[in-house]
Amino acid sequence: MAWQYTSPTDAVARRDVDRLGSMRAWQRKLHAAGFLGAAWPKEYGGAGLSPMEQAILNEELARARAPQVVNAMAIWWVGPAIIRYGTDAQKQRFIPPILTADEIxxxxxxxxxxxxxxxxxxxxxxxxxxxxxxxxxxxxxxxxxxxxxxxxxxxxxxxxxxxxxxxxxxxxxxxxxxxxxxxxxxxxxxxxxxxxxxxxxxxxxxxxxxxGQGWEIVSSALVNERSGIAGSIRFDQALDWLKTTARERQKLGDRRVRQQVADLATKAAIMRWAGMRALTDSLHERMNPHLSAAMKLMSTSLVQEFSETGMEVLGPWATLMDDPHLAPGGRWAKQFLFDRSMTIAGGTSEVQRNIVAQRVLGLPRK
Ligand SMILES: Cc1cc2nc3c(=O)[nH]c(=O)nc-3n(C[C@H](O)[C@H](O)[C@H](O)COP(=O)(O)OP(=O)(O)OC[C@H]3O[C@@H](n4cnc5c(N)ncnc54)[C@H](O)[C@@H]3O)c2cc1C
CATH class of the missing domain: 2.40.110.10 (Butyryl-CoA Dehydrogenase, subunit A, domain 2)
Structure with a gap:
């Protein structure tokens, strides 16, 4: 085989390959239920849902603690780019297997x-x-x-x-x-x-x-990527988890911790309403697509505040990662480390601030 993976024994990467079957199965279930590719044409297997129906569905999936789909990147931005810029032959060839996760x-x-x-x-x-x-x-x-x-x-x-x-x-x-x-x-x-x-x-x-159209295509794909990242962060779950941690560490009576949790709950509510406002704007076709940079900037910074607070509430227990003795609310270390990447992926926070300054606020470059 021409394609080669240089570390076939790498246990972590192998685990992903092994888990692929169950991850594909979950995505196929969602697709079979008509829940994927909301705005994609039905002729290529899209769900034909309205943006409002898609938003309700996303909320319900989050409430049910449903896992993310394996082909998320293709659903968020590759598929939409092919639908927008592709030939008919490319759409017919590539869109259906994106939805079914037959091709990642x-x-x-x-x-x-x-x-x-x-x-x-x-x-x-x-x-x-x-x-x-x-x-x-x-x-x-x-x-x-x-x-x-x-x-x-x-x-x-x-x-x-x-x-x-x-x-x-x-x-x-x-x-x-x-x-x-x-x-x-x-x-x-x-x-x-x-x-x-x-x-x-x-x-x-x-x-x-x-x-020569590559810059235009990836710029529009990045708008979708940033919306996808912002929309995928589940603050209600992070808040529940933080409260569990505080309860388990017997810190719910601590005034400072209560203040921190209340502050984060308020910010999470603001993010939710900002998302609703973006949805209303897009329903009325007055959405500035570059607002996705602001949403990505705010949501990825906020998710870091959650994991920093989780680590602080845990105290010395925060140093344990993947330890079987940890209580459910004790597992912040991995999240804390992962969340560092969120303000880099899809463009760093500094780059998002530049976009907001120039493309949303209309400020001069210098
Ligand atoms: C979880 C994750 C997943 C990723 N997945 C992918 C992927 O699938 N495919 C892919 O292609 N890439 C991926 N990336 C890479 C990501 O897009 C880049 O890391 C990111 O764009 C930053 O580029 P860089 O790392 O080269 O940093 P640099 O561009 O070198 O930036 C270094 C520092 O300089 C700052 N900086 C740079 N330019 C400016 C500027 N004009 N104004 C102000 N500050 C500036 C940056 O903010 C940063 O702090 C992923 C990254 C992460 C963290």
């Missing part, structure tokens, strides 16, 4: 020398007959080790401004010349990878949109 997708924007400055991507795609030949490296590629397809930003031209020479390709992850190396995270997980590409051939028919 990874996203390839970040490179070792271009993360925030995505337009500086160096991975080259050179046209050769009916194919592109791709050479380069991506990094921080979530779920590459279990993905079938790669939504990848490549440089197809070095002329003009750097953003103008970019295109998006839909790359088969099992193509010859792809090597995937896991990155071990501070929380013990291994969801990220480095992806190395050497002379990988991608049919030109798998280019999404026009040659």
């Amino acid at each position: 997708w990874a996203t390839g924007y970040s490179e070792p020398s271009s993360g925030s400055d995505m337009a500086a991507a160096k991975t080259r795609a050179v046209r050769d007959g009916d194919d592109y030949v791709v050479n380069g490296q991506k990094i921080w590629t979530t779920l590459a080790h279990i993905s079938d397809w790669f939504f990848i930003l490549v440089r197809t031209s070095a002329d003009g401004p750097k953003w103008a020479g970019l295109s998006v390709l839909l790359m088969d992850m099992r193509s010859r010349g792809i090597e995937i190396r896991p990155i071990r995270q501070i929380d013990g997980g291994s969801e990220f990878n480095e992806v190395f590409m050497t002379d990988v051939r991608v049919p030109a028919a798998n280019r999404l949109g026009a040659d």
Whole structure:
């Protein structure tokens, strides 16, 4: 097989591969019930739900503590990008298996020398007959080790401004010349990878949109990614969990802890109503899409406040991670470490502030 995973014995990454069956089964159940791809055309398997119905469904899934779907990245932004920019043939080929989780997708924007400055991507795609030949490296590629397809930003031209020479390709992850190396995270997980590409051939028919349209496509995909991240954080669960921790550590009578919990409950309520306002704005087609940057900024900062408070309430117990003796409310360490990543993924908080300043508030760049 051309595709290779360089650490097949890596226990953490292997666990994801082993769990894939049950994760796919859960997504298929949701899809079969008509709960996935809310605004996607029915002809490609979309649910045909209104945004309001989708919001109600999301609330109910959160209330039921339903797990996230395995193909979340494809549902949030790859699928919508293919629906918006793809040919009919691409939509028919790629959309149904996204919904059924038969094909899992990874996203390839970040490179070792271009993360925030995505337009500086160096991975080259050179046209050769009916194919592109791709050479380069991506990094921080979530779920590459279990993905079938790669939504990848490549440089197809070095002329003009750097953003103008970019295109998006839909790359088969099992193509010859792809090597995937896991990155071990501070929380013990291994969801990220480095992806190395050497002379990988991608049919030109798998280019999404026009040659040079990559910047526009990923900019619109990032709006969806930021909304997805903001919408996926379940503050009601975080609040319940925090109260459980305080109760178990017998800190509910502590005035300072009570004040902290009340403060976070208030902020969580504000986030909920801000989400409702965004929904109302989008129903009336007056939503500035760049508000997604503000929502992502606020929700990812707030989720860190929750886990910092959880750690503080735990005191010395906070140093234990994955310990079987921990009470249910004692498991903050992993969450605390994971939440650090939330203000980086999908664009850092500094980048979100720049977007809010320029694209929402209309402030000058300098
Ligand atoms: C959980 C997680 C999942 C991810 N998954 C993926 C994925 O699947 N695919 C993918 O392509 N990438 C992924 N990433 C990578 C992520 O998009 C980048 O880490 C992010 O865009 C920042 O890029 P960088 O790490 O290169 O940092 P840099 O861009 O080098 O930034 C370093 C620091 O400089 C600051 N900075 C940079 N530019 C500016 C500016 N103009 N103004 C102010 N401050 C600035 C940043 O805020 C940051 O603090 C993921 C990251 C995380 C944490």
